[in-house]
Amino acid sequence: MQQPSPTPRKATGRPPRISREEVVETARRIVAEEGVGKLTMRRLAGEIGSTPMALYHHVRNKEELLVLLLDDYAARALRPVELPADPRERVLAAATAIHDALAACPWIVEVLAADDLFSTHALWYVERIVDGLVDCGLSPERAAQGYRAIWYYTTGEIVVRATAAERRAGDDRPTYREQVFAALDPAEYPRLAQVAGRWEPVTAQDAYGDGLRALVTGLLAAG
Amino acid sequence: MQQPSPTPRKATGRPPRISREEVVETARRIVAEEGVGKLTMRRLAGEIGSTPMALYHHVRNKEELLVLLLDDYAARALRPVELPADPRERVLAAATAIHDALAACPWIVEVLAADDLFSTHALWYVERIVDGLVDCGLSPERAAQGYRAIWYYTTGEIVVRATAAERRAGDDRPTYREQVFAALDPAEYPRLAQVAGRWEPVTAQDAYGDGLRALVTGLLAAG
DNA sequence: GTGAGTTTTTGTACATGTAAGGAAACTACT
DNA sequence: AGTAGTTTCCTTACATGTACAAAAACTCAC
Numbered sequence A, B: 001m002q003q004p005s006p007t008p009r010k011a012t013g014r015p016p017r018i019s020r021e022e023v024v025e026t027a028r029r030i031v032a033e034e035g036v037g038k039l040t041m042r043r044l045a046g047e048i049g050s051t052p053m054a055l056y057h058h059v060r061n062k063e064e065l066l067v068l069l070l071d072d073y074a075a076r077a078l079r080p081v082e083l084p085a086d087p088r089e090r091v092l093a094a095a096t097a098i099h100d101a102l103a104a105c106p107w108i109v110e111v112l113a114a115d116d117l118f119s120t121h122a123l124w125y126v127e128r129i130v131d132g133l134v135d136c137g138l139s140p141e142r143a144a145q146g147y148r149a150i151w152y153y154t155t156g157e158i159v160v161r162a163t164a165a166e167r168r169a170g171d172d173r174p175t176y177r178e179q180v181f182a183a184l185d186p187a188e189y190p191r192l193a194q195v196a197g198r199w200e201p202v203t204a205q206d207a208y209g210d211g212l213r214a215l216v217t218g219l220l221a222a223g
Numbered sequence C: 001g002t003g004a005g006t007t008t009t010t011g012t013a014c015a016t017g018t019a020a021g022g023a024a025a026c027t028a029c030t
Numbered sequence D: 001a002g003t004a005g006t007t008t009c010c011t012t013a014c015a016t017g018t019a020c021a022a023a024a025a026c027t028c029a030c
Helices: A020-034 A041-048 A062-077 A087-103 A106-112 A120-135 A140-168 A176-182 A190-204 A208-222 B020-034 B041-048 B062-077 B087-103 B106-112 B120-135 B140-168 B176-182 B190-204 B208-222
Strands: none
Touching: A020 A041, A020 A062, A062 A087, A062 A106, A062 A120, A087 A120, A087 A140, A087 A208, A106 A140, A120 A140, A120 B190, A140 A208, A140 B140, A140 B190, A140 B208, A176 A190, A190 B120, A190 B140, A208 B140, A208 B208, B020 B041, B020 B062, B062 B087, B062 B106, B062 B120, B087 B120, B087 B140, B087 B208, B106 B140, B120 B140, B140 B208, B176 B190
């Protein structure tokens, strides 16, 4: 992979005019300034002063570019901070930190459906979560499983909310949910009819923390 | 919207040659036979004997078509069944039924990031879940919130797993996770280093049920 | 210098979703 | 019959990601 020589490597071939870093940095700027919708390979290449296909020697495809952007974002947004001493509270705080950082970055959804370890820069928080769970008495296995459950819950919350929001935008028709509740047969679905009016506010309110607490409670109870 | 006339409506305009039902049904067949990757608007139009743009008079865009396909799938896969009498077990069984149906349908991921009520045909199960939670002593609000938490967890599990699987396919490079664990500094991340070897099997094994049980336990404890 | 080998860049080309505008096929009213 | 109105369909065109192949720019061995 890498030569052991002091000077990195590369003794041969046409010298690159652009670098992966430049690609990612420029992409980051475009996204920051105009949104992820404006990020196209052509636009990016133009901005760098290159051609679209040249980019493909530095990133494997657009998806990888987005993953790199997410990683870059995590590096900035997930700096280690002071966390509570109590292990359970530590788990909650670390998970919430990851959640809030990702939720603040809506364009990320397209990439977020990533595996559980989405960035080395989030590792610090992952460590806190697993450590907290172990300190609460879980075995290492159970702690790892617990982290995964938390990750599913977290990423699900973000993806669902963001996609729903996007679908609502630029679409003045009533929501699918509104249609469902409007045409709900109370005889067939008494419970849903009962909560129909309260569904909207329940959805709108930020209940991530409540669900997270419940999940952690349950994980600890099982361990 | 609809005339109150006995004959549905439509007294004017060019008579349609294709119907929304035909579009969806043909799309379903293509997906079933050759996978969602082969479903293109041109291909679909050709199969129907029409033109791509004609389809857009029956579905608003490809995404809506996929949502309709998901709905169609839910109608088949989520038939009501006998569920346990015990309310807690009922919640678990209903959630697992939804989960398993969706997990068996990998192409769905692109659409799944939907809002909580993704199909009327899943309503029956949603009703069972909310009802079970209420029977366990939760208030209607809390039950609705609880359902949402379950939905986040479920959809997150599916989306994450499916996307990870897709990324792994056609890519022989080591996983990001493998790279992370390979380069892990045990001094900095002792817990992660401790579980590193066990992470892979933990990930592979199907722990949806365990996490779900924990979540429900926690939800009930909070209520 | 010359040629081989290697890496990066470029040019061309294609598949895809879909916007825009006009043509086609029908009904209703005169 | 003729005209207006309405709905559906078709043609054309564009933006986008990216495959493929050839050109360009460099190093090294001779």
